[in-house]
Amino acid sequence: MINILLFAQLQEAAGHSQVTMDASEVTVQQVKEWLEKQYTLTSLHQTMTAVNEEFATDDTIVKSGDTVALIPPISGG
């Protein structure tokens, strides 16, 4: 099971701050595709991601127990 965190506009669009994907090993790309279908989110292909709190790329491998965070454009500071 993969933990997925959603923030800002993605959290509002999906209606959830945290969801789980039932998979044992997938790529970040596959997580994004699953999210798009499951929560009818607009295209996530430009959205940055972090796996276990480190920035990741679309081909980063995610395993069961990992946490994937979708990071829309940030605006801190």
Added chain:
Amino acid sequence: MINILLFAQLQEAAGHSQVTMDASEVTVQQVKEWLEKQYTLTSLHQTMTAVNEEFATDDTIVKSGDTVALIPPISGG
């Protein structure tokens, strides 16, 4: 009478923070020469001055009632 203010090392060397020069109209240059003689100060020819709280030059005219401040190299901040 001209009021003369001395600061920092000049104040310590002269032993006074304020002295008066009995004159009605002189140049800053003349004030410096008078001070050098009167208080055996080391050469003041590179020392900056202010007349009535504005930076002045050696040929600035000083009149009775004016205040001349000798400004050794500053080190504020």
Added chain:
Amino acid sequence: MEENLFIITDQPIRVEEVTKKVESRNAGAITVFIGTVRELTKGKKTLHLEYQAYPPMAIKMFQQIEKEIKEKWPEVQIAITHRIGRLEISDIAVVIAVSSPHRKIAYEANEYAIDRIKQIVPIWKKEFWEDGTAWIGDQLENVPYPSETPFEEGDKHD
């Protein structure tokens, strides 16, 4: 016990608490950046803001910024506190305190930190205007991500 140099909080930030963390007998200069909520951006009036963060990753990214700064300027000490939740006009969103033996570096390192925060620290700001709201995104192209209208370029203290 070591203080936490990097904090995400939903409470008002006390500037002197952040500054105190970088004080040192060997510091001659401390620079502090205080990011506050500005009312007007290009004539448009902000009513209030809301900040959201991904706290554990944000703290890691603050530590990453500290690491980068120590590589460039080994003598610098830095502390950062960022507030989240609802903020009103003039409230403090972020405080960055930097100390250094020399002042030039204290300015440079502080500005480096805020620039990097805007690039890599997962914190998001939602603007509330009279006629709508929007999550603002500077990271990719300095325009808000498509979300609610109105779309407005914005950065309360850019």
Added chain:
Amino acid sequence: MEENLFIITDQPIRVEEVTKKVESRNAGAITVFIGTVRELTKGKKTLHLEYQAYPPMAIKMFQQIEKEIKEKWPEVQIAITHRIGRLEISDIAVVIAVSSPHRKIAYEANEYAIDRIKQIVPIWKKEFWEDGTAWIGDQLENVPYPSETPFEEGDKHD
């Protein structure tokens, strides 16, 4: 009643009192410079310092710096407090607070202010070491004026 933006005081400086003077609904960024007394300069240990000022002219020069800054960056607000008298290691000698809608300018204007203070504001610093004292002068050539030994280049937060 308008507060005094520029102050020379023989009392400890409270940073937030200076910062408060530049707060504004239109400020997105406040930068604060805190100049503190550093213990070591090139390996030489300072015991304490003494600052002297020519207060009325110093205030005029602070106002002159404000004028220069407003000409360059009209939206900037600035406040400066400088302490005089005896200061111990880590004591605050000067606080400069600058606010601006945009952060880049808040850094630039603040650094401009401290650079100008060191050029035109009549304030003097005397160093006390274990083996002597000296009035430090940065204005002409960044070396102390001839006075007591030892001669030592110095600027506690250059």
